[in-house]
Amino acid sequence: MIALTLSHITSVLGGTLRLAGTDTPETVVDGTVDTDSREIGPGGIFVAKPGETTDGHVFVGAAVAAGAALAIVERPVDADVSQIVVPDAVTALADLAREVVAIVRAEEDLRIVGITGSNGKTTTKNMLARILESQGETVAPRASFNNEVGAPLTMLRVRRSTRFLVSEFGASGPGEIARLAGLVEPDIAVVLMVGMAHAGGFGGIEATFHAKSELVRALRTGGLAVLNADDTRVRDMAPIAAERSGTVRWFGQAPEADVRAEGIEVTASGTRFTLTADGQTLPVTLRVLGAHHVMNALAAVAAATALGVTVADCVAGLESLELAERWRMQPLGSERVRIINDAYNASPDSMTAALRTLAQITAPGERMVAVLGAMSELGEYAGEEHDRIGELAVRLRIPRIVVIGAEARRMFISAISEGSWSDEAVFFPDADQAYDYLMTELRDGDRVLVKSSNSAGLRFLGDRLGESFS
Known part of the structure; x- marks a missing residue:
């Protein structure tokens, strides 16, 4: 401080x-x-x-x-x-953070970026921080420090020598992003997507839209909103930016996006695409697994170039990032049995993206195994969303579906109803029993996804499997 x-x-x-x-x-x-x-x-x-x-x-x-x-x-x-x-x-912590940032901002050239969205906040934060670190002292959250305690603690790490503050804003209910973003009034507000994550706490998808748009409403007057051109709800936030006399910079795969990606190719070693930004077109190879992380990369580039970073420096920063974050599409194990531990957060959108990534990176002759736990904070939508994921796993032709925990059992039932028979789908009440099963079931050439919300605790199962097959 x-x-x-x-x-x-x-x-x-x-x-x-x-x-x-x-x-x-x-x-x-x-x-x-x-x-x-x-x-x-x-x-x-x-x-x-x-x-x-x-x-x-x-x-x-x-x-x-x-x-x-x-x-x-x-x-x-x-x-x-x-x-x-x-x-x-907690209020005192926020008040102190507001004062520290205000003092530094008044005396120095401190630029502030706020990031929110139903999925991808932490990965985007890490990508943007990696890019900005090459330009000057950058403060960004550790892990997922994005709540009423974590966000102010990050702000309080700002010094007079700090050039960039990257803040990640999460919320489980209305008004939380407004309070946190209001502490700093970001120069740039990045909104990634509006999905079903935390829908139970917000009260539905429309309420989620209003909660995420709180970041745009908190923009400093004349600031910039970096918005997802491929998400219709995020697009609807453009008029809110105008209310703050702000401008909009679009990212996505849409032709009209200011920063866009084409030719996305997902492999077991990373994700390749062609980036177009500021009139330049450059190839990018991310070491982070999954096509869904391309959108996070585009958001980071859109914010960084708005801060004066060259497109080439953005690409160099992105390509230097080996891992989005621990327990987020984290490769473990070995070439013999590859474990992808993605069990820190889960929503219907991120679960779908992870399952599709598993299908994309599994080569002919290899076998897909999905180890799935509950998605939390879905409220009244929990049953139907777990059903949908169980059905999707079967439609992606995943031959081994391992469902863990009572809260996730509907995935198992839905997988069976969709046609996953003859022990292709199995259920275990806890991770220890699932581990014992997997140690006898997994074989050379298996590609194993471990995916759940943090509360399900499957990230530790992923670690155990990774160590066992390292």
Whole structure:
């Protein structure tokens, strides 16, 4: 974090300052801000956030032992560290992030990009960050730090030397993106797609549209909206950008897209396509598996070129990225048995894309195996969407379908109803039983997709299989 005095921070947070040791209101702090005491280092600021299963106040002592110079708390704690007592620690975290970014933006040339969408946020964030890192100091979220805690923590890593801030905005309900994006008012708002992910929390696809459009509404006046030309709902966000006196830059495969892809070819080693942007046409080879990641790459290029990066530098950045993120289309195992661990997030759209990728990268003589778990946060749509995925797996002629967990059982039933007989589709209540089965079933030449939402825990099964066949 940038250097601020204790009195300045207290004023921003509207809290009460309790000094410790030799500290005064003019004592300056500039360490890393975190809600996890294990991530605190010398001079750090620990935010004691109450949680569902534990309370951050219990860990103030551990944070002090690690070198914390300040604790932001909701009640005073018996610890030898200066404390700012606030009504709500999460609100305080957001207020501090807003202030830090505003100060740097006012004094330096900081450009801010916000990214949202039902799928692809983290991959796009990583692609854009990789491109921008070659141009100047870039701050981007670790993993999927995109919620009410993760987004402000990322913003608080901004320094006066930071040139680019890439923020990823996720949400499970209306208003969340508006609150988070409102902290920084991005110069560029990237919207990838509007799909069924989190539809249960939003209340349907139209409500999802309104939630994702909150990022465009949060644009800085005169900013740029980078929108998916192939998604009709995202296209409908163009008038919202106009309300902010903003302009639109389109990406996609549509002929009218400003940044577009042609000739997409998916292989087991990566994805190739021809990129057209800013009047230039260049070949691109992504090491990230799956045709769906081409759209993420186009979005990253559209944002980066708007920030002044050359198309050639964009391609170099994209081609240097070996993995989108751990547990996202992550190749494991060996050429003998290849495991694709994509079990960190799952929605109907990403599940469909992953299954199609499995079919595309499996060569003649090799066998497809789909290991599938539940898609979470679909609410009333859960049953029909799990049915649809089970049916799709059969229609893609996947000869081994392994469904795990009670919440995913309808995939198994639908696969059988669609024609997956004679043990082609099997069901197991938990991952351990599925692992035992797979260790006897998998054979040389198998290409295995492990796909589920994070809550299903199949990412760990994917890791186990990857290690077993490495």
